[in-house]
Amino acid sequence: MTIPISWYLLLSAFLFACGVMGFLIKRNIITIFMSIELMLNGVNLSFIAFATRFGTLDGHIFVFFVMVVAAAEAAVGLAIIISVYRTRETLNVDRVNLLKL
Amino acid sequence: MHIFLFLLFGLLCAGGAINLLIQRKPINSALSLIVVMGSLALIYLLLGAEFVAVVQVIIYAGAIMVLFIFVIMLLNAGEEEHTKGSKVAKIIGIPGLITGFIIGVSVLLQHGPQEKRIHIGELYGSASDVGMMLFTKYLLAFELTSVLVLIAIMGAVVLARRSHSS
Known part of the structure; x- marks a missing residue:
């Protein structure tokens, strides 16, 4: 049995849409951050699907770079979340509306 | 299977x-x-x-x-606390997202790549191939990525450190 490549692209679009939806409806800053990771995963899946479609390896390299950037982003973003929690004692994004105390 | x-x-x-x-x-x-x-x-x-x-x-x-x-x-x-979300996100965001998803799905199903199908055992993305490409064609990007990771490490340490001055 074989699978058409567009099924993978549909799954990728679904994951990206779930990520955008979570970004819009979630109030907890950590969950919003996880939605961003979900969007990155959806994009990675479409990179791999197109790499298989065109028979090149460039998509795999791009996915590798996306993962490295996501790791750097997670480290810096979670440090920012810790420092925000230290000054404001809350994780609700609606209460974090000033850059400075 | x-x-x-x-x-x-x-x-x-x-x-x-x-x-x-x-x-x-x-x-x-x-x-x-x-x-x-x-x-x-x-x-x-x-x-x-x-x-x-x-x-x-x-x-x-x-x-x-x-x-x-x-x-x-x-x-x-x-x-999570329940607070009122922004009205713009509710009125524009969610219908816009659903519409965009439906448009994307219809475009993919009509004009998307249909012909190529993947067979079992058609593995070609092995570590040696990816490594060869990473260290020849994308060497500059790879080195720049290492600088990015170094900056991220320093940024995380500086941001998460307790300030001793106060």
Whole structure:
């Protein structure tokens, strides 16, 4: 049995849409951050699907770079979340509306 | 067999993504995100990307999610508070998202790449091929990435450090 490549692209679009939806409806800053990771995963899946479609390896390299950037982003973003929690004692994004105390 | 595996892990993936949205506690969302990432690694294997599948498990499901769960436990993040979301997000955002998703699906199904199909055992994304390409064609980008990671490490240390002055 074989699978058409567009099924993978549909799954990728679904994951990206779930990520955008979570970004819009979630109030907890950590969950919003996880939605961003979900969007990155959806994009990675479409990179791999197109790499298989065109028979090149460039998509795999791009996915590798996306993962490295996501790791750097997670480290810096979670440090920012810790420092925000230290000054404001809350994780609700609606209460974090000033850059400075 | 191939289509069964795709359907199983694709549904697991979609279910995890929906569960991430409906859970109210961040720790449950994090665990369902791990399910999404693990099943995505198996879908990468179905697509023949061995190296990316292994890296997905090690970096995403391993390193990044451990960092997330560590922060959730450190900050003792409880249940999400109910507040009124912004009206713009409700009125424009969600219908716009659904419309965009439907347009994307219809375009993909009509004009998307249909001909090429993937066979079992058509693995070509092995670690040696990816490594050869990474260190020849994309060498400059690879070196720049190492600088980026170094800056990120320093930024994380500086941001998360307790200030001793106050």
